Amino acid sequence: MITEKAPGKLYIAGEYAVVENGYPAILVALDQFVTCSIEESAAEVGKIISRQYHNNALQWHRLGEQMVVDNRDNPFSYILSAIKVTEEYARSFARELRIFDLHIDSQLDSDSGKKYGLGSSAAVTVATVKALCHFYNLPVTKDEIFKLAAIAHFEVQGNGSLGDVAASVYGGWIAYHSFDRQWLAQQRKYLDLRTLVDLPWPDLKIESLRAPNNLQLLIGWTGKPASTSQLVDKISLFKARQQKEYRQFLEDSKHCIQRMVEGFHNADLESIKNEIRYNRELLKQLGTNSGVHIETPVLNKLCQIAEDFGGAAKTSGAGGGDCGIVAIDRDSNFKQVLKKWAANKIEQLPLSVHFIENVKG
Numbered sequence: 001m002i003t004e005k006a007p008g009k010l011y012i013a014g015e016y017a018v019v020e021n022g023y024p025a026i027l028v029a030l031d032q033f034v035t036c037s038i039e040e041s042a043a044e045v046g047k048i049i050s051r052q053y054h055n056n057a058l059q060w061h062r063l064g065e066q067m068v069v070d071n072r073d074n075p076f077s078y079i080l081s082a083i084k085v086t087e088e089y090a091r092s093f094a095r096e097l098r099i100f101d102l103h104i105d106s107q108l109d110s111d112s113g114k115k116y117g118l119g120s121s122a123a124v125t126v127a128t129v130k131a132l133c134h135f136y137n138l139p140v141t142k143d144e145i146f147k148l149a150a151i152a153h154f155e156v157q158g159n160g161s162l163g164d165v166a167a168s169v170y171g172g173w174i175a176y177h178s179f180d181r182q183w184l185a186q187q188r189k190y191l192d193l194r195t196l197v198d199l200p201w202p203d204l205k206i207e208s209l210r211a212p213n214n215l216q217l218l219i220g221w222t223g224k225p226a227s228t229s230q231l232v233d234k235i236s237l238f239k240a241r242q243q244k245e246y247r248q249f250l251e252d253s254k255h256c257i258q259r260m261v262e263g264f265h266n267a268d269l270e271s272i273k274n275e276i277r278y279n280r281e282l283l284k285q286l287g288t289n290s291g292v293h294i295e296t297p298v299l300n301k302l303c304q305i306a307e308d309f310g311g312a313a314k315t316s317g318a319g320g321g322d323c324g325i326v327a328i329d330r331d332s333n334f335k336q337v338l339k340k341w342a343a344n345k346i347e348q349l350p351l352s353v354h355f356i357e358n359v360k361g
């Protein structure tokens with residue numbers, strides 16, 4: 001049995017702007033994982049089995065006749081896409097394709113299939129790609145795993161930045177500049193997968209960051225899952241309607257992230273906190289201008305409580321529910337935030353950062 005795992009993630013800042021080519025965001029990988037185990041099968045069809053995904057099992061067939069679950073919010077779609085892409089890659093290494101059963105175990109979803117918004121679709125894609133590369137004995141680097149998982153994820157979701165895939169592959173804190181996904185879609189039509197994976201991808205830049213020692217990250221869960229792809233679609237309507245305001249938002253977000261990256265380089269928690277607050281204001285403004293509920297009343301409460309105790313807080317990811325994050329001084333009385341959250345029915349997710357040193361220059 002081959003087993004590989006991939007971590008979940010949180011956005012710290014730069015959401016929505018990072019959907020545009022070359023715009024940056026800061027993310028962190030968490031110490032909660034999706035695990036993918038593979039076992040060769042003598043049967044004619046393989047099975048995908050997962051306790052968390054609707055207590056479900058799915059049968060899949062060989063590439064070409066594979067079942068397609070065409071739903072961006074269904075984890076099986078990402079698993080099938082990861083199988084398809086990785087097997088296409090395996091064939092370019094002259095590997096003979098085999099039938100297998102896949103067991104998925106996700107710490108990023110509750111056992112009843114409830115999502116916390118911690119990047120489970122990216123993590124399940126990365127874990128499946130890694131496990132299959134191992135199964136077919138493919139000589140892959142982290143960069144190649146990122147590209148395979150990015151293609152597999154993009155071909156299902158279609159509108160995201162793929163920052164969550166990068167966080168899941170490289171781990172730790174990262175500054176991620178998204179690449180030109182239109183270019184990717186075009187090249188995918190004309191190039192074979194191996195050539196595409198070998199090429200440099202326009203605008204893609206991933207830098208590993210080191211967090212200041214006194215930075216304590218708190219994560220509050222609103223109790224309400226949100227659909228990232230639907231929210232991103234809604235923001236693109238605003239983009240089409242109010243181009244000037246949208247461009248201003250992109251530039252403001254970019255400068256905010258640049259200053260925040262400086263804050264990481266200088267281990268300056270106060271400056272990181274200031275930029276988190278500024279990024280929150282940008283996202284609130286984007287929500288007001290577009291009519292999309294990014295910061296919901298519960299997220300607003302979650303942030304307000306953290307601010308009252310000296311933390312810098314904002315929505316994490318697309319908003320509309322899911323999680324809020326807080327950066328606060330480790331030496332402060334931050335447990336007060338957790339108490340007040342609990343009194344307001346905001347659940348703390350007791351997660352810590354998945355730290356991998358020096359994964360990217």
Ligand code: MEV
Pocket residue numbers: 011014015016017018019159160161162163228232316317318
């Ligand atoms: C969602 O987690 C973050 C967004 O920026 C979308 C994306 O980057 O794919 C809103």
